[in-house]
Amino acid sequence: MDEFPSSKYQRGKIFAKTGLKVGKNYAAHYLKTLTGRKSEKADVDRRTAEQVFGEFTNLRGTALKMAQTLSIDQGFLPEEFSEVMTQAQYKVPPINRSLVRSIIRRELGKYPEQIFDEFDAQAMAAASIGQVHKGRLKNGQPVAVKIQYPGVRDTISTDIALAGSLFKKFVSNGAHLDDYIEEIKSTLLKETDYIAEGQSINRFHERFASGDIITPEWIPGLSTERVLTMTFIEGVHLSDFLDKTPSQEERNHYGQILWNFFHHQIKDRKEIHADTHPGNFIFTPEGKLGVVDFGCVKSFPQEFFINYLRLLPTHLQQDEEEIIRLYKELDVLKDEPDSNKSEKAIYEFCKNYGYTFALPYIEDEFNFGDEEYKQILAGYTKSAPIFNGPRGSKHFIFTTRVHLGLYHFLMKLKATVQTKQSREIVEDILSMFP
Incomplete structure (x- = not known):
């Protein structure tokens, strides 16, 4: 285009x-x-x-x-x-090569062939906000260069x-979506600021670079709000990994890394990588999991975050009184379910869906390759009652995106993961907020 x-x-x-x-x-x-x-x-x-x-x-x-x-x-x-x-x-079709050259010239002061030792004018990937090109610096360092579409x-x-x-x-x-739309708007504004994304890359690199997670390193001197240059991570995406028919041991290995990455972010109670989409993760030859996109990074208000975590043990214990209280706190319920027929339908649906969602934490390991579980989870989406409007805090937009994205990734991977430590992480955090 x-x-x-x-x-x-x-x-x-x-x-x-x-x-x-x-x-x-x-x-x-x-x-x-x-x-x-x-x-x-x-x-x-x-x-x-x-x-x-x-x-x-x-x-x-x-x-x-x-x-x-x-x-x-x-x-x-x-x-x-x-x-x-x-x-x-x-x-999404990429923008043409001449436009790519002119954007880099405008943002970085020179054309790509003057800046990089190598620069592939053919985009590796093109999505909604921008597209990514592979390059090589004059010192031989492979890099990924993300270019934002003009005017976005x-x-x-x-x-x-x-x-x-x-x-x-x-x-x-x-239904009125104003609160939800405003939440998306503010997130998008940050996502189109590549300097902010570069700073997020640095923070996550400091947090996770020493373990099984590998992140790129930001190159500020070759970045602006609309062009982001970072070190390149070699590896393949989920679809290419699965095409190689990996062993169950390999599936479990990478699944465990992703599961731990998610829960270590919860343990830190800092920022959370809020776009758990397979396109944002790389399976490396060294057996590490690369995280390559930090445009959508979220922090949640403490009250919401703690109540969201409380949903897990509360559903597993099937404590209905506490479930109702939490649903009201989180704006899922507008009225008492026992006295309102429509609220009762919403409550019953959310309670059972919440229990199903919490099942991976009930034992010390869980098999995300279980087809029955996959079908049950999908069935809830298809059978959701008709609401008079979106329910729940606006922050559910991204917590749900992260958590369900994690489950869907692991189901595609068909991984079995150890969940005891993650359950203990949640319990430890909640013990600080009785």
Whole structure:
């Protein structure tokens, strides 16, 4: 693709076109139901999602990133929409080579061939905010260079407003998503600041570089807010790793590293890498797990964080009185479930889903390759009761993204992990907050 539509007029026109397609699809579906003709809602959702993805691919940036965030197993959007939008991690067309050269020239002062000993003009990966190129410094150091699409940051406010209006068409009863959208907006603003990401890279490198996790090192002298240069990590992504038919021992090895990485972040009670997507992890030849993207790093308010952790033992103990209290604290429940039929349905669903979600912690090890568990977990998403609007604190957007992302990664890996230490980590933290 040659250009990025950055003007308010260009982007508004594409949003309007997308909204028209969405409206026409659902209007046609409704008309068919009135006339008795068959029209499967799932088919309509998938066709509409594919059209939305096609248009948002042209937009890239905030629109595509927001769609990814809202569609990753949050229960806000139809499953068919979520499945299609996962393509945003892999199938976004890169900007052309001449534009890449001009961006580097503008940001770093020279063309890539003058800065690097080698620079591959063909992007290794292209996603919603930017694309990554492999290069080599004059001293021989391999590097990854992330280039932000021009104008992305300037489009955020406009895109958020337009995309928010569009996504409300997918949510039952036109629910208000303002708090959730504002949370995504603030996260996106930080994600488009590559200096902030470079600083996050440094902090995570200091925390984890001595163990089984390997992170890149930031190169500040070749970075700006829109170009990020870091050391390159050799290895393969999950799909390529699985193509080599690894042994169960290898699957368990990497699965344990990822599981420990997640829980060590909880133990630190500092920042959390909030994008547990397979594209952000590298399986290295040395048996380490590389973490290569730090655009989405989150810190959570202490009260929310502790209550979120309390959900784990509370569900395992099936303490219904405490579960109800926590659900109210976390804004999952609006009223007493015993006196409100709709709240009762939400409570029963969340309680059973929460117990299922906590199962990996009940014994000292858990097999994420268990197909029955995978089907049960997926079944909850499909059978979720219709809410009058999104439920729960806005912080669930990213805690759920991280935690479910971890489970889905491990299920694809079919790894068996030791969970005793992680359960003890949660217990130790909660003991400090009686």
